[in-house]
Amino acid sequence: MCEAEKKDLYAILGASPSDSVQQLRHRYQQLALQYHPDRLRGCTEAQSGLQKFLEVNAAWRILSDQNSRRQYDLQRRAQELQQDWPVDSTVCLEDMTWDKDECVYTYCCRCGGGFSVSEEEVEEESQSQHDDEEETVEGQHRGVVVCCDTCSLSVNITWPLHRKTPTLKCP
Incomplete structure (x- = not known):
């Protein structure tokens, strides 16, 4: 998986896998406005905001497309199932x-x-x-x-x- 996919993309957007594309779009728009570099003042605030904005944007790019979202969900599920042994x-x-x-x-x-x-x-x-x-x-x-x-x-x-x-x- 790429670096962006190592993080939970749904968590980045504050969403869940059961959310519709419209719900994801709404969360993306809220976060994009909140963290957009043009809206932030100060050097450190702008730098951390830019990083968060890039994460939100990367998550939206993957989750907004039906095929890439399906692929991400499959990889996410496979990762959840990868456990060497059950813990009793x-x-x-x-x-x-x-x-x-x-x-x-x-x-x-x-x-x-x-x-x-x-x-x-x-x-x-x-x-x-x-x-x-x-x-x-x-x-x-x-x-x-x-x-x-x-x-x-x-x-x-x-x-x-x-x-x-x-x-x-x-x-």
Whole structure:
């Protein structure tokens, strides 16, 4: 997909996929008037307005044409369906058992198998997600999807971004 298609074009227009072309046109016209560079004063306001205007214009170009909209909707739907495995449930890291011998957090699956994630994996995921964001909010959660070691179920294991690490460190 091109750069404009990576963003949700409907969200850019403040619309939904079920909106008619007339509704999309109305939203486009409102936003185009709001963000048009000729209507904005000041250097920074004009620059940010120009960027938003270009996004709105690109979204309208794709969504106003029946064929390009259909193609976009198909790509959008295909992207929604691309998930490697279904997530059965969400488990908090605090609800898992810390196995100090194996240096992993474990959680029992309903099949009798188990889910496990190492402290190293948790730290790496926390660090990579922390690096991706410039500002983090206290209380924000992170997570990783883990598959059962016996069946096809998977869980999303979550934890607070600013969590305390276990007192027992592994070698």
